[in-house]
Structure formats: C-alpha cells, structure tokens
Amino acid sequence: MFDIEIGEVYSVNQKMDIGEEMPMKLRLLLFILYQKLKKAAKKNAAYRSFLGNMQVKIMIKTADGKHGRLFIFDRGKLSTLTGVTHPYDAALVWSDPDTAFKVLSSRSEEQTFRAAADGKLKVDGMAAYVQWFTDGVKLVMK
Amino acid sequence: MGMINGGHLVGKYLKEVENVDIVFGISGGHLESILDSFTEYKIRTIDVRHEQAAAMMAHAWYVYTGKPGVCFLTAGPGFTNGLTGIANAFLDNAPLVVLCGKHPLRDDLKGALQEMNQMDVVKPIIKWAATCYDVKRIPEYLAIAFRQAMEGRPGPVFLELPPDILNIKIDEALAPMPDRATRKYTVHPDDADLKAAADIINNAKKPLFIGGTGIGFSSCTDCLGRLIDKTGMPFILLNHGRGTLPDNHPLSIWDCGNVGIMLTASQADVMVVAGLRLNWLLQSGSIIPATTKVVRIDIDPHEIDRNRQADAGLVGDCGSVLGQLEPLLNKKEHREWVTMLRAASQSMIDGEIKIRQTASDPIHPIRLAAQIHKFLGDDALYVVDGGDTSYFGLVGFMSRHKAGVIGSSSGLLGCLGTGIPFAMAAKLARPERKVLLLNGDGSFGFNAMEFDTMVRHNIPIVCVVNDDCAWGMIKHTQEMSIGKERLQCSELGMRHYEKMVEGLGGHGELVVKDAEIIPALQRAFESGRPACVNVMTDPTVTSPASVLFYQSLKME
Numbered sequence: 047m048f049d050i051e052i053g054e055v056y057s058v059n060q061k062m063d064i065g066e067e068m069p070m071k072l073r074l075l076l077f078i079l080y081q082k083l084k085k086a087a088k089k090n091a092a093y094r095s096f097l098g099n100m101q102v103k104i105m106i107k108t109a110d111g112k113h114g115r116l117f118i119f120d121r122g123k124l125s126t127l128t129g130v131t132h133p134y135d136a137a138l139v140w141s142d143p144d145t146a147f148k149v150l151s152s153r154s155e156e157q158t159f160r161a162a163a164d165g166k167l168k169v170d171g172m173a174a175y176v177q178w179f180t181d182g183v184k185l186v187m188k
Numbered sequence: 189m190g191m192i193n194g195g196h197l198v199g200k201y202l203k204e205v206e207n208v209d210i211v212f213g214i215s216g217g218h219l220e221s222i223l224d225s226f227t228e229y230k231i232r233t234i235d236v237r238h239e240q241a242a243a244m245m246a247h248a249w250y251v252y253t254g255k256p257g258v259c260f261l262t263a264g265p266g267f268t269n270g271l272t273g274i275a276n277a278f279l280d281n282a283p284l285v286v287l288c289g290k291h292p293l294r295d296d297l298k299g300a301l302q303e304m305n306q307m308d309v310v311k312p313i314i315k316w317a318a319t320c321y322d323v324k325r326i327p328e329y330l331a332i333a334f335r336q337a338m339e340g341r342p343g344p345v346f347l348e349l350p351p352d353i354l355n356i357k358i359d360e361a362l363a364p365m366p367d368r369a370t371r372k373y374t375v376h377p378d379d380a381d382l383k384a385a386a387d388i389i390n391n392a393k394k395p396l397f398i399g400g401t402g403i404g405f406s407s408c409t410d411c412l413g414r415l416i417d418k419t420g421m422p423f424i425l426l427n428h429g430r431g432t433l434p435d436n437h438p439l440s441i442w443d444c445g446n447v448g449i450m451l452t453a454s455q456a457d458v459m460v461v462a463g464l465r466l467n468w469l470l471q472s473g474s475i476i477p478a479t480t481k482v483v484r485i486d487i488d489p490h491e492i493d494r495n496r497q498a499d500a501g502l503v504g505d506c507g508s509v510l511g512q513l514e515p516l517l518n519k520k521e522h523r524e525w526v527t528m529l530r531a532a533s534q535s536m537i538d539g540e541i542k543i544r545q546t547a548s549d550p551i552h553p554i555r556l557a558a559q560i561h562k563f564l565g566d567d568a569l570y571v572v573d574g575g576d577t578s579y580f581g582l583v584g585f586m587s588r589h590k591a592g593v594i595g596s597s598s599g600l601l602g603c604l605g606t607g608i609p610f611a612m613a614a615k616l617a618r619p620e621r622k623v624l625l626l627n628g629d630g631s632f633g634f635n636a637m638e639f640d641t642m643v644r645h646n647i648p649i650v651c652v653v654n655d656d657c658a659w660g661m662i663k664h665t666q667e668m669s670i671g672k673e674r675l676q677c678s679e680l681g682m683r684h685y686e687k688m689v690e691g692l693g694g695h696g697e698l699v700v701k702d703a704e705i706i707p708a709l710q711r712a713f714e715s716g717r718p719a720c721v722n723v724m725t726d727p728t729v730t731s732p733a734s735v736l737f738y739q740s741l742k743m744e
C-alpha cells in the first residue's frame with residue numbers, strides 16, 4: 047500500500063528513540079511515511095498542488111485503540127500526532143499491528159483489498175478522504 | 189374530409205400516429221391552435237410554472253415509460269426558459285420532442301413580438317432541428333422529428349412551428365397522417381469482435397459488468413438478466429440504467445455503493461462497460477487499471493475507445509448486442525470473487541454503515557436517507573437531486589423497479605433542479621408507486637414553484653429536503669479550496685420550505701430530530717397531497733462526491 051522499503055524502517059530505527067509501547071515496525075513505518083509526506087509537501091510541486099488547501103485529519107490506528115498516528119493536513123502543511131484519541135475525519139483501522147505493517151509495506155493494492163475483505167482493515171469516517179490520502183501517498187512514492 | 193388547421197394537425201399526429209397521451213409545457217399566444225388540438229384530441233396537458241420544468245418532465249417521461257416525451261414552448265422567453273432542460277436531455281441522450289412557437293414569418297425582421305433567432309441558439313444542444321414552413325408538411329416534419337429522436341443514439345429534437353402555418357386551415361386530405369415506422373433496426377457487431385469479447389469474458393477470473401443509460405434505454409431486462417445469470421458476473425447499473433435489474437439482485441453490488449465501484453474496479457481483471465460513457469464521474473476511465481481487459485458496448489461507435497482503448501468493442505443497441513453475445517459465453521460462477529469484493533467494500537464503508545444505523549443529532553444526511561429507506565423499502569421510486577445530497581440518496585436507496593433510483597442531477601450537465609420535474613413525471617407515469625424525492629435545499633429552489641403544478645394536477649409526491657442551509661457541495665469544496673473563513677455565495681440559511689408548500693396547497697412537515705423522520709414521512713404520504721418534509725441536517729457533513737468534485741476542478 048505504502049511504497050516504503052522495509053530497510054528504511056530499520057535504518058530509521060537505529061537513529062530514533064521512538065518509544066516501546068507500540069510494535070516498533072509499524073510505528074517506524076508510519077513515522078517514515080510522515081517524514082516522506084512532509085518533505086514532499088515542501089519540495090514536491092505535484093504533491094503541493096495535490097494538497098491544495100485541504101484541511102483533513104487522517105488517522106491510521108489499530109482496532110484495539112493502542113496504536114495510532116494522526117496525519118494533519120492543513121492548507122499544504124503537514125503535522126502529526128501519535129496516539130488514537132485525537133479527532134479525525136477518516137481513519138484506517140487495522141485489526142493488529144503486524145497485519146498493518148505487512149500490508150502497508152507490501153506495495154500491493156491487492157493485499158490491501160484482501161485485508162479489507164478479511165475484515166482486517168476497516169475505514170471509519172469518510173472513505174473518500176482515505177482515498178484522497180492514499181492517492182497522495184501514491185503520488186509521492188512513484 | 190373536412191378542414192383542419194396546422195395546430196390541429198399537430199395534435200392529430202401526436203395522438204393518432206405516436207399515441208402520445210400527455211404533453212408538458214406552458215401556454216402562449218403563438219401556440220394557441222396547438223393548445224386547442226390537445227383538447228380536440230384528448231391529450232392531457234401538464235402546464236407547469238417554468239418551461240425548464242416542462243422540458244425536464246418530458247425528458248423524464250422517457251426514463252419512466254420508454255416513450256419519447258413531448259414538451260411545448262412558446263416563442264422567445266418560453267424557448268429560452270426551456271434551454272436548460274433541452275441541454276440536459278442532450279447530454280443525457282434522451283429523446284425529447286420540443287415543439288416550439290416562433291414569431292410570424294410575415295413579420296420577420298420587423299421587430300415582431302418575441303422575434304429572435306431561436307434556431308442558432310438551440311442547434312448546439314439538439315440532435316435535430318427544423319422549422320416547418322408548409323402547413324401540409326406538418327405531419328411529415330413531426331414524423332422526422334420522432335424518428336430522429338429515437339433512432340440510433342437518442343436525443344432531443346426541436347421543431348419550430350410559426351403561427352403562419354399553425355393558424356391556416358387546409359383540406360385534411362392534403363395532409364395525410366404517415367404510417368408510423370414499426371421496423372426495429374439492429375446493428376450486428378462483427379463476428380470476430382463478438383468472439384473476442386466472449387473470449388475475454390470467458391477467461392475472466394474477477395469480472396465486473398458496469399451498465400449505464402444505454403442499458404436502461406434499451407429495455408433489456410431479460411437479456412441482461414440471462415447474461416448475468418449465465419456468467420455469474422457481479423454488476424452495477426448506473427444513471428438511467430439503474431433498476432434494469434433490481435438493486436438487490438444477488439450479483440448487484442449497489443449495497444457497496446460508489447466506494448464499492450471504485451474498489452472493485454481497481455481489482456477486476458475484466459470490465460464490461462455497456463451503454464456507459466467513461467466520463468468525469470468515472471474519472472475519464474482512469475479508475476480502470478491499465479492491466480484490466482475492457483469490453484465496451486455502445487450504440488455510438490465513437491464511444492468504444494473514448495478515454496480508454498477497448499480490448500473488444502461491440503457497436504449496437506445494448507440489448508441487441510447482449511443477446512448476440514450471450515450464446516457465446518460459458519456458464520460460470522464467481523462466488524469467491526463476489527464474496528471478497530462485497531466484504532472488502534463493506535469494510536471500506538464501515539463508518540457509513542454505522543452512521544446509517546445510529547440516531548444522530550443533528551441528523552446526519554446518510555442517516556436521513558437510511559430512515560427514508562427503512563420506511564419505504566425497495567417498492568418505491570426514488571429521485572435524488574443535489575450535490576452532496578445526490579451521493580447520500582444514490583447510496584442510501586435501493587429499489588427493485590426499473591429507474592427506481594434516479595439521480596436526476598447526476599448526469600453530465602450536473603443539472604440541479606431536475607428532481608422535482610423528474611419526480612412529477614415518475615408519479616404521472618407510475619401512479620401506483622410511492623414517489624420520494626430527496627432534494628438538497630439549494631436545488632429545491634430551482635423548481636419549487638412546481639408544487640403549484642402538483643396541486644393543480646394532483647401529483648402527490650413526497651419531497652424530503654435535506655436542509656443543510658447551504659449549497660452543500662459548493663460550500664464544502666470552497667472550504668477545501670479557498671478556506672472556511674472566505675466562503676462566497678454558498679450559504680443559504682434556514683428557511684421554512686414546508687410552509688411554502690403549505691401555502692401552495694400541499695402538505696408540510698418540519699423535522700429537526702431523528703425520531704421525527706419516519707412519523708413525518710407517514711403523515712406526508714397519508715395526506716395524499718404533494719408534500720414537503722423539510723429535514724434540518726448536519727451542515728458540517730461532506731460527501732465523498734465533494735472530494736471528487738474538488739479534485740476534478742483543481743488545475744494547478
């Protein structure tokens with residue numbers, strides 16, 4: 047789903063102290079994703095245009111409510127918060143951190159589809175905002 | 189034979205040759221002898237309050253009956269008022285027959301009342317247009333008009349009839365009624381193309397059939413049903429194709445909504461696209477992955493490769509082509525694929541499903557649609573008009589009837605205001621059915637005076653206004669594009685539309701709480717009168733359609 051090399055996850059893991067409370071790989075993956083999007087929002091003209099003035103909050107979290115990261119898009123600027131208690135417009139809700147990591151790092155739309163079909167991925171809130179978010183991610187990663 | 193005037197020749201032709209029993213319009217001096225012919229030949233007239241409604245009703249008449257609709261416009265402003273309805277029919281490929289007045293030929297270039305060059309104005313939005321200059325040829329011109337409207341790709345036609353010919357009397361024998369052509373022309377696709385299409389479908393592992401207006405206008409319920417049953421393909425029918433097979437058919441994916449279409453299209457290995465243009469609503473075909481095999485079926489050969497090169501293209505009327513294709517297809521089932529796509533789609537609209545099932549304060553528009561559907565079920569005719577409102581209604585309603593759920597403003601013209609005329613036509617065409625219109629409060633304003641028409645002609649529809657006090661889609665798009673603090677021309681305020689309808693002689697209800705929705709609907713239908721149920725809904729809710737709309741117009 048998100049075109050991030052697993053190697054990047056481990057590389058960042060060595061540099062960052064990001065806490066132990068959440069399964070590390072997923073936490074790292076989401077952090078790297080945030081960094082990539084933030085950088086693209088500044089330097090990638092196509093992505094800047096894509097973001098426009100959208101003001102949207104997208105949450106990626108696990109169903110047990112233990113792990114999550116909020117992506118805050120505010121008129122072309124991107125910020126983030128960890129945790130699952132923040133209000134959002136739409137959320138990708140994963141059944142568990144392992145599935146989330148496997149699918150998100152798989153680069154496969156089919157795997158995402160299968161995860162949804164298996165009930166391991168659900169969307170809370172407006173699916174269109176999730177589509178917008180993933181379209182943006184694809185734009186950055188291509 | 190006796191003497192007859194040109195206007196009566198019009199009524200005589202409509203009744204005796206085309207079997208027209210209802211027409212839509214507004215009176216006007218230029219049309220008097222035509223109006224009198226409606227009395228003479230017992231053709232019911234629905235006289236509206238704005239000509240655009242007449243054109244839209246005639247357009248909708250075809251959607252609900254399969255018979256071309258006829259509207260009459262008087263010259264000048266009657267003509268210009270009708271243009272929006274004509275343009276909408278043109279972009280919907282609907283066979284609308286427009287009979288239009290014209291200033292007297294004798295007074296041409298003298299500054300006659302309502303003198304204008306109507307022909308040059310209408311030509312870009314009409315399939316065929318002509319002015320009749322000879323009273324004896326009125327039946328012939330009308331026959332051409334009806335043939336042009338219906339044959340090939342349907343569309344609106346325009347016939348100008350000046351009073352110089354309408355008001356002249358001639359011996360009836362000089363203007364005989366032509367026989368109505370009863371031939372049905374069919375186009376047979378090339379056998380090799382049929383085989384190529386069949387091979388693609390027979391080898392599909394994850395197929396999807398998407399049908400559009402061409403399916404609905406082809407009246408091909410039986411052959412489409414046989415093809416779907418034989419191939420086991422999941423399907424979705426859009427636009428005026430909706431309801432050709434019931435929304436709740438086991439292989440219909442309407443329960444997955446628009447999100448389901450997008451998701452399924454992204455995973456299908458074969459898509460059969462029949463009678464449907466791959467326009468902006470389907471992101472000009474870009475929702476179909478490059479690796480997906482595409483079979484296109486269309487009555488217009490220009491559509492076959494438009495916006496997406498087809499792997500197999502079959503030209504012809506959808507019903508005819510499906511009938512020729514079906515014998516070449518293998519009996520198959522795709523249960524695992526259907527189960528998977530349905531489960532995946534349900535996961536993606538999990539949030540929406542919860543909203544449907546939960547009482548909300550303020551009322552969520554998705555919840556409003558769900559409560560309406562809970563009350564009426566799948567035996568009603570639903571019409572949906574608006575921006576965000578269209579999304580909520582199209583995914584919230586299911587019907588087992590042909591054209592049972594019509595998004596009247598969801599065509600290429602995106603023509604708000606069509607809901608009231610379409611709902612009126614639905615009720616006139618199928619009086620035994622309950623007709624519910626879900627209307628945005630913005631779009632309600634365009635034809636709201638037609639409640640007067642409904643009262644005069646006893647057309648008891650129930651219009652639920654999804655009242656978010658705004659042009660919702662525009663407002664939410666502006667929030668995305670120019671910012672919440674700089675909204676411009678997008679807010680409307682709270683208005684008692686239900687009282688306006690009461691003032692016109694209808695039934696009115698105001699709803700502000702979830703629990704009031706169903707009792708108000710009950711009272712509205714039991715009133716037996718045209719009714720408006722004005723429901724105050726959450727103004728902060730944005731539909732997915734707004735996001736699509738925003739993205740489609742962003743140009744940087």
